[in-house]
Amino acid sequence: MTNAIPVTSEPGAAAARGLRLSLGRRLLGRLFGIREAAWLAPLLVPYRLPVAALLVMSFVSAGAALVPPWLTKLVIDEGLMARDTSALVFYVGLMFVFGLGALALGAVNSLVHLRFSARLLADLRRAAVARILAQSPRWQARQKIGELMSRLDGDAGEVQQFAFAALVTGAGSVLRLLGGLVMLFVLAPKLAMLALALAPVELVFFARARPVTHARARAVRAARGVLASGLAETITGLAALRALNATRSAAGMIEERQQGLVRALMSAQMWGEVTRAVPMVLTAMVRGAVFLVGGMAVIDGTMPLGSLIAFTAYLGFLIGPMQSLISLWHGQARMKAALDRLDEIMSAAPDVSDPADPRPLPEGGGEVAIEGVAYGPAGQPLFTGVYVKIAAGSKVRLDGPSGIGKSSLLSLLQRQDDPFSGRICLCGTNLRDLSLHDLRSAVALVPQKGHVFSGTLGQNLRLGRPDASEEAMMDALRLVEMEDRFFDPGDLLSEERAPAPHGFETPLGEGGLDLSGGERQRLCLARALLQPFRVLILDESLSEVDGTRVARIMMRLDDCFGDATRIVVTHGEPARYGGFDRVIELSAFSAMKGGPQ
Numbered sequence: 174m175t176n177a178i179p180v181t182s183e184p185g186a187a188a189a190r191g192l193r194l195s196l197g198r199r200l201l202g203r204l205f206g207i208r209e210a211a212w213l214a215p216l217l218v219p220y221r222l223p224v225a226a227l228l229v230m231s232f233v234s235a236g237a238a239l240v241p242p243w244l245t246k247l248v249i250d251e252g253l254m255a256r257d258t259s260a261l262v263f264y265v266g267l268m269f270v271f272g273l274g275a276l277a278l279g280a281v282n283s284l285v286h287l288r289f290s291a292r293l294l295a296d297l298r299r300a301a302v303a304r305i306l307a308q309s310p311r312w313q314a315r316q317k318i319g320e321l322m323s324r325l326d327g328d329a330g331e332v333q334q335f336a337f338a339a340l341v342t343g344a345g346s347v348l349r350l351l352g353g354l355v356m357l358f359v360l361a362p363k364l365a366m367l368a369l370a371l372a373p374v375e376l377v378f379f380a381r382a383r384p385v386t387h388a389r390a391r392a393v394r395a396a397r398g399v400l401a402s403g404l405a406e407t408i409t410g411l412a413a414l415r416a417l418n419a420t421r422s423a424a425g426m427i428e429e430r431q432q433g434l435v436r437a438l439m440s441a442q443m444w445g446e447v448t449r450a451v452p453m454v455l456t457a458m459v460r461g462a463v464f465l466v467g468g469m470a471v472i473d474g475t476m477p478l479g480s481l482i483a484f485t486a487y488l489g490f491l492i493g494p495m496q497s498l499i500s501l502w503h504g505q506a507r508m509k510a511a512l513d514r515l516d517e518i519m520s521a522a523p524d525v526s527d528p529a530d531p532r533p534l535p536e537g538g539g540e541v542a543i544e545g546v547a548y549g550p551a552g553q554p555l556f557t558g559v560y561v562k563i564a565a566g567s568k569v570r571l572d573g574p575s576g577i578g579k580s581s582l583l584s585l586l587q588r589q590d591d592p593f594s595g596r597i598c599l600c601g602t603n604l605r606d607l608s609l610h611d612l613r614s615a616v617a618l619v620p621q622k623g624h625v626f627s628g629t630l631g632q633n634l635r636l637g638r639p640d641a642s643e644e645a646m647m648d649a650l651r652l653v654e655m656e657d658r659f660f661d662p663g664d665l666l667s668e669e670r671a672p673a674p675h676g677f678e679t680p681l682g683e684g685g686l687d688l689s690g691g692e693r694q695r696l697c698l699a700r701a702l703l704q705p706f707r708v709l710i711l712d713e714s715l716s717e718v719d720g721t722r723v724a725r726i727m728m729r730l731d732d733c734f735g736d737a738t739r740i741v742v743t744h745g746e747p748a749r750y751g752g753f754d755r756v757i758e759l760s761a762f763s764a765m766k767g768g769p770q
């Protein structure tokens with residue numbers, strides 16, 4: 174019997190929680206769209222407490238804002254008109270205290286707002302970046318860097334701003350609006366009816382105006398993305414543009430995109446002016462009518478002057494929340510345009526993901542079995558029915574003409590994408606059953622165009638192995654003959670001497686542009702050698718390094734990593750890479766007759 178209470182109350186509590194969740198989901202669904210709410214809800218839920226605190230603060234300040242016009246009425250009617258000095262001093266003092274309180278509350282409110290909305294933005298970006306990282310190179314090939322950047326930056330910012338503003342400003346504004354309307358009816362019911370006469374006209378206007386706002390906002394966001402992608406492409410292709418003598422055409426292309434953005438901005442701004450002007454004109458008409466009708470009542474003596482002044486103050490007071498609600502109404506349409514673009518990232522199914530229940534890395538070396546694999550990065554099979562078994566610790570060369578799919582096949586060994594059919598195993602375990610982290614630390618891949626990140630040499634070397642020791646990093650640099658590049662001979666790490674501070678602290682520019690092509694490749698190889706790999710894939714990784722140096726590096730590599738499986742692709746003289754246990758011809762599996770020409 175002792176557990177009877179929890180048992181009976183649990184379904185009730187669960188139902189209440191379910192109802193709350195479904196109400197919350199429905200609200201989010203209406204604000205953001207059903208599909209978008211599905212991925213936004215988990216990001217917003219952790220902020221329910223700060224949002225609740227902000228709501229309370231905005232309700233308090235909305236309530237407090239209703240007081241000053243009433244105090245004005247008391248100052249006029251009880252102080253000035255009644256010629257009561259002490260009442261005058263009292264109500265003026267009260268007004269001042271209220272003003273100070275509202276100021277303090279506003280400051281606290283905006284600080285809390287900033288703190289949590291900035292965190293929400295960080296979460297939003299983190300989620301979008303995680304989704305991008307789960308995509309394959311096939312997906313990446315269809316994207317533009319600038320477009321993605323503009324979605325992660327501008328679009329995410331627009332969504333975050335609205336997510337907080339809608340809940341907090343919206344709720345506060347509704348309260349102010351309702352409170353102000355009640356005060357109008359309390360002061361002068363007939364005048365209040367007059368003030369509301371044009372409300373239906375405004376509502377019809379806003380309902381019609383919203384789709385236009387959405388369309389123009391979408392055009393602005395798209396034009397921003399187009400410009401950002403042009404800028405990003407120009408900057409990454411600067412060397413090629415200079416070499417091609419094409420800097421003028423590049424500048425022309427940017428100018429054209431810039432003009433496109435200006436046109437979209439102007440059009441959105443003009444529409445914004447219309448949507449602001451219409452309610453202002455309607456409000457001015459209402460105000461004029463109130464002054465005329467109310468003024469006559471004051472002249473007739475049927476309405477005290479203080480009441481008319483307080484009435485017009487409340488009328489003015491309604492303008493603030495009305496405008497916030499109007500801008501939220503349009504803001505939601507603008508936000509939706511940004512959210513649609515972010516949703517294209519967030520709702521794209523990940524090409525590769527971790528298994529629900531990953532298996533541990535199997536014992537043993539680096540035996541690779543490719544069993545009946547078919548794949549092609551562009552969606553068309555490049556090769557089909559590839560059956561290859563590579564023994565642990567062997568050194569093989571993957572051969573085939575350019576474009577046959579060697580890099581594509583090798584990228585499957587790291588699960589950068591999954592094959593259309595067949596499976597790949599590491600020591601008998603299907604790669605799909607391993608966690609991506611475990612797999613990618615066991616299979617190191619050095620591509621032809623490795624990327625060097627801006628930061629120090631040490632930061633670059635430790636990217637995949639944050640715990641790499643300085644000794645290990647120095648060994649890797651030595652193996653690829655890079656130690657002289659970053660250390661003076663006298664500073665080289667030895668038993669007696671520590672490296673000079675500039676060694677691992679040497680700053681490297683974005684993309685490693687301050688390194689030669691061959692240096693960049695050797696640095697990328699050194700970085701990979703720090704991983705605890707069982708399989709090392711060199712995909713034309715030393716194509717820009719001189720032949721004699723390649724031979725020395727490969728000899729050392731075979732000496733130090735003879736236990737690891739080594740898979741090499743090279744178009745250069747294979748002899749430089751030392752002997753191979755085996756050569757695998759990919760053309761034998763090509764889906765295209767005879768392979769690409």
Ligand SMILES: Nc1ncnc2c1ncn2[C@@H]1O[C@H](COP(=O)(O)OP(=O)(O)OP(=O)(O)O)[C@@H](O)[C@H]1O
Nearest residue numbers: 310311314550551574575576577578579580581582
């Ligand atoms: N991410 C991608 N998205 C779409 N197509 C791609 C992608 N990567 C490669 N391809 C295409 O797939 C084909 C095979 O490319 P892959 O790089 O695998 O060949 P490869 O044999 O390694 O060539 P190479 O020896 O010239 O490096 C090519 O036609 C290439 O254009």
